[in-house]
Amino acid sequence: MSSGWDFVKARNNGSLRIVDIETTDLLRLTRFPATEPYWGKGKAYRFDDPAQVFGVTYAAFTIDVAFSETILHQKGCFIDNQWMINESNVMERSVVTYTRPGNQSLKIAELTGKSLKAIGLNNDICSSDDYTTSMAISSALHAQLHDVDGILYVSRQMNTDLAVALFERSNVQVDGNATKFIDHADFDALLKSFNVTILPSGKAP
Template sequence: MLSPTNMPPADLNERRLPVEEIPAGEAFFRMHRTALGAKFFGRTGWRFDSPGRAFGTLYAARTAEIAFAETLLRGQRPIVAESELHIRSFCEFRLQRVVRLVKLHGPSLIAIGATAAVTSGSYDVSQAWAQALHDHPDQPDGILYRSARDNDRFALALFERAAAALDLGTSTPVMADPARLGGILDHYSASLV
């Protein structure tokens, strides 16, 4: 059973959202299947997707390392199937305008009545928050949160209404840059199988 304290408070729309403005020109990273487009706003039921599929969500990260970890280091051991690397690319997007992201970390959690369970707990809780933040009168472009895989770094969920804020991105196959891949694997003490 969900604790009511984990869900958005009834007065959320009356609270001012803690927003970080990310300037135009800033880069974000996404790891995607090479055969599919990188600019994908999903409605498939991930952490910050709309529970009713009312809007799509694009997941990205502040660094390529976090995009890698969020995509491929999801088990209890840092092991990656080499076959997964051959079918994936990194995409670097650039912002075409300022985006406003709700800060779901640090003291900002208290300001809006949230806890860390929003970003690392049940998807039911995360999706309820995504819907509430999307529908808030402040109309944020998305959410900035600590990665569940590496909580020293940040990931983001961009709401579909901000699609025009991203350029088309530049994708590079993961295996095309062995030095980058090696650095990421070393950073996470990950191994290939």
Template sequence: MASTATHHLGRLRTVRVPLAKLYRLSRFPASEPFWAAQALHRFDSLSRSFGVLYCGDSPETAFAESVLHSGSDKWDQRMGAYLLSESELAARHLVTYSHSYKTELLLADLTGAGLKAIGLNNDVSSSMDYRLTQRLSDALHDHDAALDGISAASTTGTAVMRFSSAAACSMTRMRSFPTN
């Protein structure tokens, strides 16, 4: 998958997303933004050369991406549902971001026609083999388009993965609201 995608990145489609329209559910709002850099998550850098901030385009998508997606231990196969404790939810804060001069992000469009243009399909958002998507993340980070990150399908909307950079690291937490 990644070698085909890397070959076709010249056909990459992009989308612009307002920074203020990104949401994240965080247990530690004072330490936001949090840059995942351990090659543990879907679009983390395989080379560990940069960090990734995982967000959603709505509070619902942020919930799906950070709480439900963060571990299969929350899925109860017998009940066919996610089981979450009230304390797990109460410990989260809804976080939004701002930046002193950057109001929108240029993202690689890894949804629908954007995926097709580079020879991929929605398996990018559902594959359990993260090495492939992490390799793709490295290639997109290094792309000539100077991308700020990736836009990909989520179960409830669009997930946004923001690459760390000098400009990204000067991003600040705009607001934080307890979820309880």
């Protein structure tokens, strides 16, 4: 993979697609709803800024992806043919949705499918444990395409669906009150479909 990306040229010749996504279509599972959106600058996650100048937050279109990328990935243990999660890791999470004053439409760089391959990349940027390249791509997109609000990519933890890395300059805000994860309409169905057992607090799997 080349490190000399010219994303302005790629956009102009049509190889890099910029898609419009509605802010209100996005959600996030968070432990700290009162301080959302969380603009991470810790150089800890896939599309974070390697220079730690601008913040990035990660969102999903569905609760399935949000659950897979957070609680299941970070706190789940697969034992005896099922996922086990401590109750405390579920109770601490809330679902937040987003809005943006003035313009709900976000401009997002599509790093999936043909658009990804057409700019000389592949899905390693979404699946590798080494974030060096994906961070560099994020930094280059942010620097070169000033109207782009983030990146659309394939969820590593649920690879039939997509996720979004939002740049801090997108200026999204939390839309209304957070919903406790356990009160979400799809909570019970989600546990069943992902083969999850909730363990009482304090009981390690």
